Amino acid sequence: MEYEVIVVGGGHAGCEAALACARKGHKTLLVTGNINNIADMPCNPSIGGSAKGIVVREIDALGGEMGKVADRSHIQIKMLNNGKGPAVRALRSQADKQVYPKEMLKVLENQDNLEILEAIVEDLIVDNDTISGIILENNKKITSEIVILTTGTYLRPSIMVGDTRRNEGPHGEKPSLYLSKNLAKLGFEIIRLKTGTPQRIKKDTIDFSKAKIENGDNCFHTFSHYQKPQYKIEDQVPCHLIYTTEETRKIIQENLNKSSMYGGLDDIEGVGPRYCPSIEDKIVRFSDKEKHQLFLEPESRYTDSIYIQGFSTSMPYDVQDQLVKSLPGLKNAKILKYAYAIEYDAIYPTQLKPSLETKKINNLFTAGQINGTSGYEEAAGQGLIAGINASLKLEGKDPLILKRDEAYIGVLIDDLVTKGVRDPYRLLTSRAEYRLLLRHDNADLRLTEYGYQVGLIDEDRYTFFKNKKAKIQELENKLIKYRINPTKEINNYLLEINSTKLKDGSTLYDLLKRPEINIEKLSKFIEIDYDLEIIEQVEINNKYEGYINKVKKEAQKMSNLDNKFIPEDIDYNKIHNLASEAKQKLNEIRPTSVGQALRISGINPSDISILMVYLKKEYNNDRK
Numbered sequence: 001m002e003y004e005v006i007v008v009g010g011g012h013a014g015c016e017a018a019l020a021c022a023r024k025g026h027k028t029l030l031v032t033g034n035i036n037n038i039a040d041m042p043c044n045p046s047i048g049g050s051a052k053g054i055v056v057r058e059i060d061a062l063g064g065e066m067g068k069v070a071d072r073s074h075i076q077i078k079m080l081n082n083g084k085g086p087a088v089r090a091l092r093s094q095a096d097k098q099v100y101p102k103e104m105l106k107v108l109e110n111q112d113n114l115e116i117l118e119a120i121v122e123d124l125i126v127d128n129d130t131i132s133g134i135i136l137e138n139n140k141k142i143t144s145e146i147v148i149l150t151t152g153t154y155l156r157p158s159i160m161v162g163d164t165r166r167n168e169g170p171h172g173e174k175p176s177l178y179l180s181k182n183l184a185k186l187g188f189e190i191i192r193l194k195t196g197t198p199q200r201i202k203k204d205t206i207d208f209s210k211a212k213i214e215n216g217d218n219c220f221h222t223f224s225h226y227q228k229p230q231y232k233i234e235d236q237v238p239c240h241l242i243y244t245t246e247e248t249r250k251i252i253q254e255n256l257n258k259s260s261m262y263g264g265l266d267d268i269e270g271v272g273p274r275y276c277p278s279i280e281d282k283i284v285r286f287s288d289k290e291k292h293q294l295f296l297e298p299e300s301r302y303t304d305s306i307y308i309q310g311f312s313t314s315m316p317y318d319v320q321d322q323l324v325k326s327l328p329g330l331k332n333a334k335i336l337k338y339a340y341a342i343e344y345d346a347i348y349p350t351q352l353k354p355s356l357e358t359k360k361i362n363n364l365f366t367a368g369q370i371n372g373t374s375g376y377e378e379a380a381g382q383g384l385i386a387g388i389n390a391s392l393k394l395e396g397k398d399p400l401i402l403k404r405d406e407a408y409i410g411v412l413i414d415d416l417v418t419k420g421v422r423d424p425y426r427l428l429t430s431r432a433e434y435r436l437l438l439r440h441d442n443a444d445l446r447l448t449e450y451g452y453q454v455g456l457i458d459e460d461r462y463t464f465f466k467n468k469k470a471k472i473q474e475l476e477n478k479l480i481k482y483r484i485n486p487t488k489e490i491n492n493y494l495l496e497i498n499s500t501k502l503k504d505g506s507t508l509y510d511l512l513k514r515p516e517i518n519i520e521k522l523s524k525f526i527e528i529d530y531d532l533e534i535i536e537q538v539e540i541n542n543k544y545e546g547y548i549n550k551v552k553k554e555a556q557k558m559s560n561l562d563n564k565f566i567p568e569d570i571d572y573n574k575i576h577n578l579a580s581e582a583k584q585k586l587n588e589i590r591p592t593s594v595g596q597a598l599r600i601s602g603i604n605p606s607d608i609s610i611l612m613v614y615l616k617k618e619y620n621n622d623r624k
Contacts, residue, residue: 001143003029005390006134008121009150010038012376013368013383015104016064017148020387022114023063024455026394029142030108031117031134033154034173038116039069039104041376042153042170043197045097045299045307048223050080051427052377053090055408056223057443059377063456064384065107066377067223072230073099075237075301076216079440086540087436088429091221094239098300122178126186130362146390148365150383153195155180155345155370160194160260161338162316170197170342180345187360189348193424195374196278196312196341199324201296202334203304210329211240211296225444226461237298240329243291244279247326251319252283260314260341276374276426278312278341279323294327305336314341346372349416350589355389355399356382356413359590365390372421373412381409388454400454403562405434405555406446418589418599436544436551441536445469471534475519476541479509482526497521512542562595564612567619575614582607 007018010032018030032038047070048056060067074093081088108114125133125141133143157175159166169175184190216236220229259280277285282292295309308327313320317338324333349371351359356371358364367386368379389399402410411432416425429435438446448465451457457465484490486502494501499516508522519528519535528535541548572578572586581602591597594615598608 001132001145003027003142003144004394005029005146005148005387006031006142006144007148007150007387008134009152009154009368009370010035010116011150011152011368011379012039012066013150013152013379013386014148015039015108016059016066016380016383017150017365017367017387017390018108018114019065019111020063020384020456021148021391022111024388024391024395025113026391028114029117029144030114031119031121031136031142033118033120033169033176035105035116035118037101037171037173038108039101040171041095041097041100043195044309045095045297046092047074047095047100047376048090048092049377050088050090050092051408051429051432052375053080053092053223054438054440054443055377055381055412055427056091057225057440058407058409058447059380059384060224060226061444061447061451062384062388063451063454064380065104066380068227069100069103069107070095071222071224071227073103074231075298076239077221077231077236078217079221082217085436086439086441086544089440090429091223091440093223094216094237094297096300096302097305098302120174120176122176123182124179124186124361124364126361129360131364145394146363146365148367148383148386148390149179149370150366150368150379150386151176151179152369152379153342153344158343160314160341160343162258162260162314162319165260183347188351188358190345191348191372191421192343193346193369193372193421194341194343195276195424196314196339198279198308198311198313198339199320199335200299200305200307200337201324201330202336203298203306205330205332205334206296206306207329207331208240208296211242214239214241214295225448226464237301239298240296242294242296242328242330244294245291245326245328248279248323249283251322251326252280252315255315255319256280256284258316258319276312276424278314279310280313280315296329311339312341313339315339344369346370348372348420350418350420352417353399354401354413354417354592354596355393356386357389357393357399363390363393369424371416372425373416374424374426378412378425378427381412385409385413388456392454400450402447402450403555403559404432405437405552405559407443408432408438411438414596414599418591418596419601434551434555436547437555439540441533441540445537468534471530472537472541475528475530475534475538476509478526479512479519479522479538479542480507482508484508484511484525493524509542512539513545515543558595560595561598562593564594564615566591566593566597566611566615570615570619575610575618578610578614579604579607586611 004026005021005028007014007030021028056067073096075096076094120137121134123135131147154175215238297307299305356365365386367382452462485505491501572583585602
């Protein structure tokens with residue numbers, strides 16, 4: 001073999017997959033259609049957001065790269081939902097669209113064991129249901145032990161505007177026209193999805209006085225747990241908030257039949273993203289809403305391009321001109337790049353194992369939008385896991401499977417391989433039933449151990465992590481051991497800080513449970529010489545202790561079911577009294593555990609009971 005691993009595609013999934021494999025010492029080739037598009041952001045110029053920001057923290061905790069590059073290249077950063085509970089807080093940065101890809105390319109080019117090739121992959125080399133390499137557009141063959149497909153929106157893509165269709169990538173690039181067809185020949189179910197992007201506007205043609213300014217936070221944030229802030233708070237670039245108008249609604253309603261999605265094209269197969277709809281979809285689906293919010297987001301310090309977040313459309317150019325000018329402050333706006341919709345091929349993700357290896361072809365992994373997801377962060381998380389598991393397979397080790405109570409990445413992958421997709425999948429906090437455990441603040445505590453075990457966290461970072469854990473425990477122990485009594489002096493102090501008097505003695509740890517008391521107010525009693533993140537961790541663990549313990553018990557019940565493994569050779573058709581739909585779903589998805597089987601849509605608790613009785617009493621007899 002020429003390589004141990006070939007990664008096809010240089011987007012966010014491909015970058016993480018290639019780096020993970022190379023850093024674990026495996027000779028890796030990254031094949032991309034255009035080196036200039038590595039780590040490109042064809043849509044929203046941001047990293048993070050609700051749930052997604054936590055994924056970036058998880059990527060960093062596991063030893064991935066996205067968080068570090070985002071920290072070095074953003075132009076604004078803020079904590080979302082800061083006034084709400086810790087389970088829904090998440091970082092979002094306005095990325096510099098010029099700097100981020102350059103920073104990531106620099107990392108790739110300086111990585112040992114990694115080569116980059118500019119080429120189009122059109123077919124795979126498969127022998128006895130096992131991958132052994134790729135075939136390029138010029139028929140050149142390159143062999144490898146493992147292939148990871150991270151092709152993004154470049155499988156038979158089609159750009160749609162009004163009644164026109166162009167078979168090209170997001171920037172007019174040459175796409176892969178045959179790879180998805182050849183995957184279908186190998187027996188994969190191919191689905192068609194679509195997404196879209198809004199216009200880019202010339203900055204100096206916008207009247208920002210008609211918009212509400214949205215600044216970054218006035219305190220430091222980082223996605224990386226180990227990298228110090230590399231920006232000046234006062235040097236952040238503002239975004240702006242505006243709303244659609246009645247004129248906007250009227251233009252859309254009068255021209256709806258000109259949209260590619262609503263009559264402009266009659267051969268659209270793809271299903272669009274439910275949680276990131278076009279402006280046409282918003283007007284049609286939410287007809288009772290008078291207006292829809294939009295954000296004017298700068299794409300870079302080095303360009304004058306402004307992105308209209310929330311205004312994607314597939315209307316013809318002349319209608320887009322009218323729509324943009326109907327918005328507050330954009331009456332004289334000049335469009336630098338028109339909006340479009342893009343349709344592309346993906347594989348139905350229930351054809352994957354939880355490791356992201358395909359069930360049909362050994363040693364073939366897939367990650368990112370090819371698996372039916374949307375978003376840079378979801379792609380990067382999958383790419384990292386695919387790279388880790390490809391490496392572990394080369395090393396003869398078990399795959400890393402993150403559970404739903406361990407990581408949003410675990411929720412994402414489990415949803416994909418267990419439930420499939422109807423439209424481009426987007427992570428939401430509501431998808432995570434154990435989200436109180438999957439917080440921004442504890443991503444490193446949840447996952448650094450895994451990153452160290454698989455070899456992507458070095459000794460220095462691991463020592464830093466262990467020291468942090470020790471400091472958290474040290475502060476908790478201090479609060480637990482220090483006891484105060486209801487003296488006049490102490491009760492007067494409690495009244496001063498708007499708390500109630502003590503009737504009996506109390507530890508500081510128990511006192512901290514009062515909502516009006518934080519660790520800073522306890523510094524009257526003990527010295528608090530700890531970093532803010534240590535203090536934050538102890539406060540959250542203390543104040544949410546009851547809720548956290550309750551969720552942990554619920555998660556343990558599911559974990560017990562996830563540890564009841566289902567044999568690969570099980571024949572569901574032999575299970576008497578199992579519902580026909582259950583047999584069909586179980587045969588299609590082939591769950592690896594009883595827990596995963598329970599999460600399959602259409603599987604009922606009664607089906608699980610029948611399955612467990614069969615495994616216990618009849619399975620071994622049927623094998624004889």
